[in-house]
Amino acid sequence: MIYLDNAATTMIKPKCVIDAVVNAMTHMGNAGRGANEASLDASRIIYDAREKLSTLFNLNNPSRVAFTCNSTESLNTAIKGILTKDDHAITTALEHNSVLRPLYxxxxxxxxxxxxxxxxxxxxxxxxxxxxxxxxxKSIVCTHASNLIGNLLDIKKIGQIAKKHDLILIVDASQSAGVFPIDMEDMNIDVLCFTGHKGLLAPQGTGGICVKENVNIRPLKVGGSGIKTFSKTHPEEMPTILEAGTLNGHAIAGLNAAIDYLKEEKIENIQKREEKLMFRFYNGIKDIKDIKIFGNFENKRAAIVTFNVRDIDSALFSDELAMYHDISTRAGGHCAPLMHKAMNTIEQGAVRFSFSHYNTEEEVDKAIEAVKEIAANN
Known part of the structure; x- marks a missing residue:
């Protein structure tokens, strides 16, 4: 199978990530729930991951990194924990439903x-x-990179606007974390929400929320915390306030190893590799008769190419890629309804190819030929 659906999840993970998860599943206890060595080992690994994420995003305070299951949980926590019915928020038409639905x-x-x-x-x-x-x-809530068309928003520019007007900037980094440099200080990001299973190359079930010290967030969940057992209220200090219940320690161990991998391989090298593959594919299909490719390809962007050919249903196109060419892509609405409205593709949907640095030029060339064949035969 040629896997080109990396914007949904990166299927191929580094070996060190897999090894870390396996090791954790045989040695890790429950972090913060005891003084035994297994519990302490879990606490050390989880804190190590906090430190690395804090450094990676230039937050520089590990205690302000809280773990979640994914970006959806992070965004719900941030949006519902900061905004109230008396506030006003600004977002964009490029957003995923993980941003839009909590706002709605x-x-x-x-x-x-x-x-x-x-x-x-x-x-x-x-x-x-x-x-x-x-x-x-009170807040601007926006994506860093569109999951549908790959456009990269100028977060630094948006951050300057937010800072000028004393607004809280909440950023969805689902498609950019691990692939593009993110500097919370330089970009004036107050809250960064990310998932582990995409560009960070970690297991599914990992995510997080990085919160500047001047921002307070009401918890989405309350419950067991490992501390202050006899208090009727959940602890208020970070990161405990946003981490009710047992963390997914096994997967966080994988995330911890993934950050080491990214540091060794260098994020800028990964981004350049993905960009090269994306443009190889884009240039190979852009002259197909009646193809419509969406997105801005003149600026820096995520490694995503989304298109339609004539009025061919996107699901049909993607199914033929899978059935006759063994190529995995994604079709349909991609949880981005406002972007589809702007593209006038609500009924047709769109076919999305998304690339990983693990993909090869040979795979891209096979994908180009497959798109040409399906376009010619339908």
Whole structure:
């Protein structure tokens, strides 16, 4: 199988990640739930991962890194823990439902919500953020890279706007963490939400939320914490306030190893490799008759190519890739409804190819030929 659905999850993980998970499953206890060596070993590994993530994103405070199951949990925690019905928030049309649905829930409760629109290729006007700011605006919530078309937003520019107006910037780094450099200080990011199973090359079931010291978040969940057992209320200090219950220590051990792998391989080298493969594919299909490729390919972007050919249903196209060419892609709505509205593809959906540095030029060339064949025969 040629796996080209890495924006959904990176299927191939480094061997060191797999080894770390296996080792953890045979030696790791429950972190913070005892003084035995197995429990202490778990605590050490989890703290080590906090330190590495804090350094990776230039947060420089491991205690402000809380672990979650994925970006969805991180974003729900941040959005629902910061905003109230009396606030106003700004987001963009490029967002995943993990951003939109929590915001819509709050909107139903009375919160104000404004959306920065985009054209069919995901281009936005950054001046629109300031135009939408109101006295009640509390936060800007936006993606770093579109999961549908791969466009990279200028987070530093958005961060400057947020800082100027004393707004909390919440960033969804699902498609960028581990592939693009993220500097929370330089970009003025107040809350960074990420998942482990994509660019960070970690197991599924890992994610996190990095929170600047001046930001307070109400917990999404309360319960067991390993400390203050006899208190009726959940502990308020980070990271415990956002980590009710037993952490996924086995998978976090894999995430810990994955960060070491990224450091050794260098994120910039991984990004360049993925970009090279993406453009090889893009240049190989862009002249196919009646193809429509979405996204801005003139600026830095995630390694994603999304397209349609004439009115061929995207699910049919993706199914033929899988059945007759053994190529895994993704079709449909991709949990990005506003972007599909901008692209005018709500009914048709779109076919998405997404690349990993583990992919090869040979695989890309086979994918190009498969797209050409399906386009010609339908």
């Amino acid at each position: 829930e709050l909107e139903e409760m009375g919160m104000g919500l404004s959306i920065v629109n985009c054209d069919e290729n995901g281009n936005i006007d950054y001046h629109d953020f300031e135009k939408l700011i109101k006295p009640s605006t």
